[in-house]
Amino acid sequence: MTKFQSQLGLELKLLFRSPVLLLIQFLFAGTAAYTFEAAASSTFSNLYERAYSFHSVAQSLSVGIAVQIGILMIRRDIRRPSFEWSRSLPLSFGMLLAAKFTAGMAYLSVFTIAAAALFAGFSAGEGIAGPVYMGHALHFAGMYEVSYAITLALAMLLAVAIPNRVVYLIGFCAWMFGTFFMEQFIIYRYQLYALKVFHLSQLFIENGIGGEKELWGYRIMDEERLLSNLFVLSFVLLLLTASAAVLNKQRPTFHFRRSLLVAGSAALLVVAAYIPYGIVWKERFDSYNSKLLDPNVPTFDEARLDRSSFAVRGYDIKLEKGKKDLLKGTAVLDIAVSALHNQTEINLTLNRAFQVRSVSIQGKETSYTRLGDFIRFSLPKPLPTSISVTVDYEGTLMDFQKRRGSEFYNAFVKEHNVLLPSYIGWYPLPGKQPVYLRDSPSSVVAGPTYFNKTVSLSRFRLRAIGFGPKLYSSLPQTVQDASGQTFEGSAAANVNLIGGQLVEVRSSSIPAVVITTPYYEKSARDQLKLWERQYAYFHSWLPSLEQSPIREVLFVGDHYNLSSWWFNSNRSTSLFMDPGVFFQEDNKRAEGWMNRQLLGVRTGDYLIEDTRSDVRIPLRALFWYLYYREEMHLTERQIRMGEARSIMLDGLNDGSNDPDQIGLKMKDQVEAALQRGRNEEVKQVLKRMYERGLEIPDLETEETAKSAPISYADWMDVWKQVMGNE
Amino acid sequence: MIQIEHLSKKYRGGAYALQDINLTIQEGMVGLLGPNGAGKTTLMRILATLISPSSGSALVNGKPLGHAEQIRQMIGYLPQQFQVYPQLTGADYLDYVGVMKGIGDRRRRKEEIDRLLEEVNLKDKARKKVRTYSGGMKRRLGIAQALLGSPQVLIVDEPTAGLDPEERVRFRNLLTRFSLGRIVLLSTHIVADIESNCRQIAVLDKGKLLLAGEQPDLAAYGQGKVWELLVDDRAYAALDPMSIVSTQRTEEGLLCRIVADEPPAAAAAAGRFKAGLSPSLEEGYLALLQTGRKAGGDRHD
Structure with a gap:
C-alpha cells in the first residue's frame, strides 16, 4: 500500500464514518427523491425543470458542506498541536493535501451521484430516452463536481492560511457570498458577467440565463462552460498548490522552492486558462458596445417615425449552416417597384453579425454601403417594373444583450440549437428595421422589447441546409430531405426558425402535431387527448373547422419571449404555447390550442372597448359554454359556481367593457334555449356567427388582416331567424 | 550523532526560545532537562523538522536540517501533547503510521505493530477505538507510534506525563532497550525520569544551554x-x-x-x-x- 493510498484510506474513513456527514447525505438524497417523485407523478410538471430548480438550490446549499469539510479536514490534524506527530512523518504536504482533496471530493461526489442517478432514474421512469436524460444528468454531475472542487480547495486554503477558529466564520461568509450574494451584488449589479466563473454554484447562476429551461437551456453555453470549467479547474490546482506552499513555508522542507515553483506555474496556468474565457466575454462586450456606440441604432421615436420600409413581394432564402456554426445565406427579394415610392436608393436590414459578400440587382453585382445593421444601395435606372435583389452574406450569431442586469441572448445558432427570430435580421428585412433600439444612452435593447413594426405579408420560400435535427419555422414545411428542409408560405409576415431537442407528438384524429421537449411529452400527450375530444365535439357541428390553418403547436418553456414574436400573422399555421402560461388548471392547456384552432387569434381584443358595438368576445366564449354544457355535462349552476375552471368562459363577462352585461344576456339566451332542448338551434346560431369570422386580429400591427365586428343587433337578428320569436 | 551548532530560535516579538545552542548528542539515551519554558520543546521540534531555526545549524546523523525529508525518514517523534483520530482503532492507527514510515510489507508491519502493542501493554485494546482509551493509554499509543519503524533517532517530549508509576518504569525500560545503537532524546523537567536511564544530560534554562555532559557532571x-x-x-x-x-x-x-x-x-x-x-x-x-x-x-x- 502506498502512502497516498493509506492517507486516502484514512481520510475516507474519517469522512464516511461520521454519522453527521452520512445523515446529511441521506437527507440530500431523500429530498431529491421526494422532489423528483412529486414532479414525476404530476402529469403537468416538467421533471427536468423541477430537477433543475432543485439542483440549483440544493447544490448551493451542499456547497456549504464542502466549505465545512474542507476546513475540518485541515483543522483536525494539520492545524492541531496535538497532531504534531503527523507532521513528523515522512509524508509531503503535497501528497497529504492531494489525499485530503480526493477524499473530500469522494464524499461530495455522493451528492453528485445521488442527484444525477435519481434524476436519471426518475427520467427513465417517465420514458425519457436514455441519451436525453443522460445528457442532462452528466451536465448536472459536471456542474456539481466543478463547484465542489473549487469550494473544497478554497476552504482548504482558508484553513491552511488562517490558524484561528474564526476560519469557520470566514468559510461561512465565503459560502454565502460565493453562492447567494455574489450574483446579485457583484455580477449582475455591476454587470461583471465574466466573474461568473468565480461563483461557487454554477447551476445557480445558470438558472438566471434560462439554464432551467429544457429547450436550449445550458446547451447554448457549451463553449463558455467548457472554458469556464477549465479555468476553474486550473484555479483549483492553484489553490491546492498554494496551500501546499503555505504549509511548506511553515515546516522545513528541501523542496520549498519547488513548491513555490509549482504554485507559480499553477498561477500562470490560471492566467492562461482565463484568456480564452475572457476572449469569449470580450467578443460579447465588443459586440454589445459596437451597438451602443453606433449612431445608426435608432431610438424608439426614430424607429417609430421611420418610413423606409417597403413591401417585399416574395423572398427566396437559402440558409446553410457550416462548420463552427457559420451561417451562409443567400436571399433573393422580389420587390415590386411600385412599392418603392420613387426611391432612388433603398435600405435593407441585416444583422451586423453577418458580413455581406455581395449585393446584386437583377443578377448584376452592385455597390453598397454598410451602416451597422443596414445595407444601403442605389437602384438602377431606369427601373424595371419589378426588381430582384440578391444578398449573399455569412457570419455566426450569438447575440448577447444586457437585460435588466442579467445576460440575455436574442438569437443564436449553436450546433443543433437554433433561435433565429425574424426581427434580429438573419435575412434581409425591407427598409430600416429596428433590430436594436437605443433604450438609454447606456443601453441598447432588442427591437421587439418596445416595438413591433408593421410588416406587410410576403411570399416566402426558405431552404435550410446543414442544421442537423429538424428545424421548426413559423412557415409550413413543404419538403424535408436528407440535405435539409424547405418552408414555404404565401402570406407570411416574417420567418422565424428554431431548432433543438424537440419531439413531435402526433394525433390520429386531429390534423395537427404538438412539438415539445422530451420532458413535456407526457403532458403533451395528455393534452392532445383532451384536444382530440374537444375537436371531435366542435367538428361534429362545425365541419369547416378542418379549414383552420393551425397545424402545429409548439409546447415549450419560454425564456426568449418566443410568444411575443413567433406568430405575428393570423395566418400562421403553428401556434406557440408556453406550458407555464396560466390556464387556471394545468389540464386546461389543450383549451388554448383548441380555442386558437377554432376561433383564431384575439390579439386585437384590446381594440374592442365596448361590447355594445362588438360582441365577438362573449360570442367566442359561448362556444365554450356550449361545450361545457353539452360535452362536459355541466349545469348552468355548476358553471356559474366556477366548476368548469375555464379561462375560456371569462369572455362572457367582460367587466367594464360590457356595462350592459350583454355577454351574460347572450349566455342566458343560450341557457334558456338549452333548457328547452333547442341545442341544435343554438349550434345553428353559433355556426352562422362562426362563418362570419370570429377572429380578432391586431389591426395595428397587421394592416391587411380582416376583422369584422359583430354587433349585438347582428346577434339578435341571427338568433331570431333561427329561434323564431321565442 | 546529533551535532548542534549556534542554534537559535527567535520569535516575532524578539524573544529567544533558544539562544546559541551548541550541543553534541551521542548514541544512547539523552536526557534534556529544564524547567517549563526552558526551550526543550522548541529544540525538539527543530530536531524533528517541524520548525526551522532562526540561525545556526544541526546535523542529524550527518543530515543537515535543510534535508528535512531525509531526517523524517530516520526519526520517531512523540510530542508533548498527543491526540489521535478517535474513530480509529489503535491497530488501524499504527498501521497507518507504519505505511507512512515506509513499512510497505503488510506482514512485517503487522508483526512490528503486534510487538509494539505488547511492549506498551495495549495488546488487549488494539481493536478498540481510540475514543475509548484513557489518557495513559493514548500516551502509550503515542510511544508505540514513535517507536514504529525502529527509527535511528527517537525524540520524545515529556513522554511520561500522564503515566502511572508502573507505566513510567515500564516505559523507561522500554526506551533504554530501544536506545541501544540509537539516539533517544528525552525531554523532561522531572529528574527522576532520567536518573536511572540517561547517561548523557543536557540542561536548558531560558533558552540557553547550561550544561551538556554526564550525570556526575550535573551532580x-x-x-x-x-x-x-x-x-x-x-x-x-x-x-x-x-x-x-x-x-x-x-x-x-x-x-x-x-x-x-x-x-x-x-x-x-x-x-x-x-x-x-x-x-x-x-x-x-x-x-x-x-x-x-x-x-x-x-x-x-
Whole structure:
C-alpha cells in the first residue's frame, strides 16, 4: 500500500464514518427523491425543470458542506498541536493535501451521484430516452463536481492560511457570498458577467440565463462552460498548490522552492486558462458596445417615425449552416417597384453579425454601403417594373444583450440549437428595421422589447441546409430531405426558425402535431387527448373547422419571449404555447390550442372597448359554454359556481367593457334555449356567427388582416331567424 | 550523532526560545532537562523538522536540517501533547503510521505493530477505538507510534506525563532497550525520569544551554552547596522556598535539605547545620539552575 493510498484510506474513513456527514447525505438524497417523485407523478410538471430548480438550490446549499469539510479536514490534524506527530512523518504536504482533496471530493461526489442517478432514474421512469436524460444528468454531475472542487480547495486554503477558529466564520461568509450574494451584488449589479466563473454554484447562476429551461437551456453555453470549467479547474490546482506552499513555508522542507515553483506555474496556468474565457466575454462586450456606440441604432421615436420600409413581394432564402456554426445565406427579394415610392436608393436590414459578400440587382453585382445593421444601395435606372435583389452574406450569431442586469441572448445558432427570430435580421428585412433600439444612452435593447413594426405579408420560400435535427419555422414545411428542409408560405409576415431537442407528438384524429421537449411529452400527450375530444365535439357541428390553418403547436418553456414574436400573422399555421402560461388548471392547456384552432387569434381584443358595438368576445366564449354544457355535462349552476375552471368562459363577462352585461344576456339566451332542448338551434346560431369570422386580429400591427365586428343587433337578428320569436 | 551548532530560535516579538545552542548528542539515551519554558520543546521540534531555526545549524546523523525529508525518514517523534483520530482503532492507527514510515510489507508491519502493542501493554485494546482509551493509554499509543519503524533517532517530549508509576518504569525500560545503537532524546523537567536511564544530560534554562555532559557532571554542581538544617517553624518560614529540596519533621524541629551557596545565616549562627553532604542529581540540577540564573541576573544587571 502506498502512502497516498493509506492517507486516502484514512481520510475516507474519517469522512464516511461520521454519522453527521452520512445523515446529511441521506437527507440530500431523500429530498431529491421526494422532489423528483412529486414532479414525476404530476402529469403537468416538467421533471427536468423541477430537477433543475432543485439542483440549483440544493447544490448551493451542499456547497456549504464542502466549505465545512474542507476546513475540518485541515483543522483536525494539520492545524492541531496535538497532531504534531503527523507532521513528523515522512509524508509531503503535497501528497497529504492531494489525499485530503480526493477524499473530500469522494464524499461530495455522493451528492453528485445521488442527484444525477435519481434524476436519471426518475427520467427513465417517465420514458425519457436514455441519451436525453443522460445528457442532462452528466451536465448536472459536471456542474456539481466543478463547484465542489473549487469550494473544497478554497476552504482548504482558508484553513491552511488562517490558524484561528474564526476560519469557520470566514468559510461561512465565503459560502454565502460565493453562492447567494455574489450574483446579485457583484455580477449582475455591476454587470461583471465574466466573474461568473468565480461563483461557487454554477447551476445557480445558470438558472438566471434560462439554464432551467429544457429547450436550449445550458446547451447554448457549451463553449463558455467548457472554458469556464477549465479555468476553474486550473484555479483549483492553484489553490491546492498554494496551500501546499503555505504549509511548506511553515515546516522545513528541501523542496520549498519547488513548491513555490509549482504554485507559480499553477498561477500562470490560471492566467492562461482565463484568456480564452475572457476572449469569449470580450467578443460579447465588443459586440454589445459596437451597438451602443453606433449612431445608426435608432431610438424608439426614430424607429417609430421611420418610413423606409417597403413591401417585399416574395423572398427566396437559402440558409446553410457550416462548420463552427457559420451561417451562409443567400436571399433573393422580389420587390415590386411600385412599392418603392420613387426611391432612388433603398435600405435593407441585416444583422451586423453577418458580413455581406455581395449585393446584386437583377443578377448584376452592385455597390453598397454598410451602416451597422443596414445595407444601403442605389437602384438602377431606369427601373424595371419589378426588381430582384440578391444578398449573399455569412457570419455566426450569438447575440448577447444586457437585460435588466442579467445576460440575455436574442438569437443564436449553436450546433443543433437554433433561435433565429425574424426581427434580429438573419435575412434581409425591407427598409430600416429596428433590430436594436437605443433604450438609454447606456443601453441598447432588442427591437421587439418596445416595438413591433408593421410588416406587410410576403411570399416566402426558405431552404435550410446543414442544421442537423429538424428545424421548426413559423412557415409550413413543404419538403424535408436528407440535405435539409424547405418552408414555404404565401402570406407570411416574417420567418422565424428554431431548432433543438424537440419531439413531435402526433394525433390520429386531429390534423395537427404538438412539438415539445422530451420532458413535456407526457403532458403533451395528455393534452392532445383532451384536444382530440374537444375537436371531435366542435367538428361534429362545425365541419369547416378542418379549414383552420393551425397545424402545429409548439409546447415549450419560454425564456426568449418566443410568444411575443413567433406568430405575428393570423395566418400562421403553428401556434406557440408556453406550458407555464396560466390556464387556471394545468389540464386546461389543450383549451388554448383548441380555442386558437377554432376561433383564431384575439390579439386585437384590446381594440374592442365596448361590447355594445362588438360582441365577438362573449360570442367566442359561448362556444365554450356550449361545450361545457353539452360535452362536459355541466349545469348552468355548476358553471356559474366556477366548476368548469375555464379561462375560456371569462369572455362572457367582460367587466367594464360590457356595462350592459350583454355577454351574460347572450349566455342566458343560450341557457334558456338549452333548457328547452333547442341545442341544435343554438349550434345553428353559433355556426352562422362562426362563418362570419370570429377572429380578432391586431389591426395595428397587421394592416391587411380582416376583422369584422359583430354587433349585438347582428346577434339578435341571427338568433331570431333561427329561434323564431321565442 | 546529533551535532548542534549556534542554534537559535527567535520569535516575532524578539524573544529567544533558544539562544546559541551548541550541543553534541551521542548514541544512547539523552536526557534534556529544564524547567517549563526552558526551550526543550522548541529544540525538539527543530530536531524533528517541524520548525526551522532562526540561525545556526544541526546535523542529524550527518543530515543537515535543510534535508528535512531525509531526517523524517530516520526519526520517531512523540510530542508533548498527543491526540489521535478517535474513530480509529489503535491497530488501524499504527498501521497507518507504519505505511507512512515506509513499512510497505503488510506482514512485517503487522508483526512490528503486534510487538509494539505488547511492549506498551495495549495488546488487549488494539481493536478498540481510540475514543475509548484513557489518557495513559493514548500516551502509550503515542510511544508505540514513535517507536514504529525502529527509527535511528527517537525524540520524545515529556513522554511520561500522564503515566502511572508502573507505566513510567515500564516505559523507561522500554526506551533504554530501544536506545541501544540509537539516539533517544528525552525531554523532561522531572529528574527522576532520567536518573536511572540517561547517561548523557543536557540542561536548558531560558533558552540557553547550561550544561551538556554526564550525570556526575550535573551532580557535581551541587558539591558544597547542599546543606542539612534543623530549624523551628519560624526559621523555616524565613527560608528561600526555591532552595529547599526536602523537609522532614523530627522531635527537635524541621530537618531540611537545601541547596544554596551558603547555609542560612540564622542556622549558621546556631550551628545547627550539616555541611559536606553528597549531592543527588536533583540537587545538582537545582544548584545549576540557581547558578545559571544568578549568572544571567548578574549579566542583566
